Amino acid sequence: MRKDAIFIGVEVKDEYTSDPALGAKLNEVCPVNIYRGTETGVDIDEAAIDECVLCGLCYDAAPEGAVAVLKLYEDGAALR
Amino acid sequence: MRFFEYEAREIVKRAGIPVTDYGFTTDAAEAKTIAARIGGPTVIKSQVLTGGRMKAGGVKFADTPEEAEAHAADILELEINGHEPRGVLVDPKADVKQEYYMGVVWDGAAKRPLMLFSDMGGIDIEQVAEEHPDHVGRGHFSTLDPFSDFMAKQVIADAGVTGKALQRCTPILARLAQLFLDNDMLLAEINPIAELHDGTFVALDAHMEMENEGMGRQKALIKALGIGAEEGTRETYVPSAFEEAVSAVDAADHRGVIQGKDNGFDGTIGLIIGAGGGSLTLTDAVRQQGGKPANYSEIGGNPSVAKACGLAKAVLAKDGVEKIAVMMSIVSNTRVDIVARGVIKACLELGKDPAETIAIFRIPGAWEEEGFKILDKYGIEYCDRSVSLWEAAGRAVAKIQGEAA
Numbered sequence: 001m002r003k004d005a006i007f008i009g010v011e012v013k014d015e016y017t018s019d020p021a022l023g024a025k026l027n028e029v030c031p032v033n034i035y036r037g038t039e040t041g042v043d044i045d046e047a048a049i050d051e052c053v054l055c056g057l058c059y060d061a062a063p064e065g066a067v068a069v070l071k072l073y074e075d076g077a078a079l080r
Numbered sequence: 081m082r083f084f085e086y087e088a089r090e091i092v093k094r095a096g097i098p099v100t101d102y103g104f105t106t107d108a109a110e111a112k113t114i115a116a117r118i119g120g121p122t123v124i125k126s127q128v129l130t131g132g133r134m135k136a137g138g139v140k141f142a143d144t145p146e147e148a149e150a151h152a153a154d155i156l157e158l159e160i161n162g163h164e165p166r167g168v169l170v171d172p173k174a175d176v177k178q179e180y181y182m183g184v185v186w187d188g189a190a191k192r193p194l195m196l197f198s199d200m201g202g203i204d205i206e207q208v209a210e211e212h213p214d215h216v217g218r219g220h221f222s223t224l225d226p227f228s229d230f231m232a233k234q235v236i237a238d239a240g241v242t243g244k245a246l247q248r249c250t251p252i253l254a255r256l257a258q259l260f261l262d263n264d265m266l267l268a269e270i271n272p273i274a275e276l277h278d279g280t281f282v283a284l285d286a287h288m289e290m291e292n293e294g295m296g297r298q299k300a301l302i303k304a305l306g307i308g309a310e311e312g313t314r315e316t317y318v319p320s321a322f323e324e325a326v327s328a329v330d331a332a333d334h335r336g337v338i339q340g341k342d343n344g345f346d347g348t349i350g351l352i353i354g355a356g357g358g359s360l361t362l363t364d365a366v367r368q369q370g371g372k373p374a375n376y377s378e379i380g381g382n383p384s385v386a387k388a389c390g391l392a393k394a395v396l397a398k399d400g401v402e403k404i405a406v407m408m409s410i411v412s413n414t415r416v417d418i419v420a421r422g423v424i425k426a427c428l429e430l431g432k433d434p435a436e437t438i439a440i441f442r443i444p445g446a447w448e449e450e451g452f453k454i455l456d457k458y459g460i461e462y463c464d465r466s467v468s469l470w471e472a473a474g475r476a477v478a479k480i481q482g483e484a485a
Binding site for chain 2: 054
């Protein structure tokens with residue numbers, strides 16, 4: 001699942017989108033509430049994506065390669 | 081914070097300045113009782129926080145207590161400039177020989193209090209200063225150094241007052257100056273201070289305004305005057321549509337802070353400015369280089385993208401504003417990239433080209449490398465800390481006014 005705003009894009013690899021535990025964890029760590037934990041997994045709040053402060057906490061909370069934050073103003077370069 | 085005349089008189093009285101034996105009431109029958117106690121002709125004055133009382137019929141003279149009651153009943157029903165009266169002040173009609181003016185006002189330009197005195201009291205001091213400047217004495221004094229009566233005496237003497245009047249007025253003006261300092265006032269005015277035929281001096285009217293930020297320190301006085309916290313500052317300022325819009329954006333998000341003012345601004349340069357005194361410095365810099373700001377604003381405290389976007393949208397929605405200048409002094413907690421995103425987003429959502437709409441972006445500091453990447457992407461002219469606030473403001477003025485010409 002990938003959602004793009006104007007400046008930032010956020011991607012959660014498909015194999016992790018149905019993990020409620022990951023959704024809850026991402027929801028907990030994201031300071032600007034981009035991720036929402038649902039009963040069935042992970043959702044991304046499109047309206048919040050451009051508020052991303054590039055903190056990388058979602059990378060730290062998720063298994064390696066599960067999430068990506070993309071800087072659309074830099075040709076889609078990943079934060080990490 | 082503003083005070084009614086009856087409260088201002090009480091403040092004056094507490095400072096040891098002679099006042100008449102007045103009474104305040106909200107009841108016409110009580111006005112009669114007060115007039116009877118005074119025992120002679122009286123003046124019935126509406127207590128409203130607006131000018132023009134005399135013209136509106138809010139000040140009437142009475143020869144008897146019954147007449148005072150009738151006038152009070154009329155005045156209590158009289159709305160003046162949209163203001164309902166708080167009550168009426170029943171004042172003895174003074175046996176005046178001469179009226180003087182004395183006041184202390186905060187001089188924002190000099191950053192010191194300014195004493196004013198005139199031997200032409202009872203009329204607006206602005207009118208006297210314009211038509212009879214030789215009848216006005218002026219003098220600044222320090223808020224830190226001890227006040228000396230001599231400073232008051234000099235001001236009175238400068239207005240051409242000598243002899244007994246000079247001697248009698250000096251301690252009164254000195255007490256007014258001390259009152260100003262002790263009570264965190266912005267304005268403390270007695271107009272007129274009257275010399276009676278028996279040679280005594282008495283305050284016949286007073287106006288006081290306290291600095292809003294001083295209200296916390298002056299709780300005891302405010303309580304003693306019977307003013308409840310629910311009355312606030314009693315300011316009648318009506319925010320503009322722009323100011324309301326900015327306040328709403330600010331209130332919607334706890335992150336960071338934005339403010340916007342446009343009362344008195346009629347220019348075309350939209351300003352998104354802030355940081356450590358940057359707003360005032362930049363507004364001055366724009367004006368001094370011939371620019372006409374459309375607004376004043378403050379942005380800081382690490383606002384969200386939405387907040388920066390909301391402020392920029394509100395500024396761009398103002399009549400005649402085609403471009404904005406986004407400028408701050410060096411930021412530490414506010415992020416350059418977040419503000420950049422916000423102002424660009426505002427342009428895009430309004431269907432404007434950010435490169436054309438943002439005349440200059442001069443915010444150096446935290447996350448500037450990331451911010452500059454964003455600005456590069458959208459072709460916006462930006463500069464770092466090597467460009468002074470003055471120069472950035474000048475570039476914005478040249479760009480916006482140059483294209484308008």
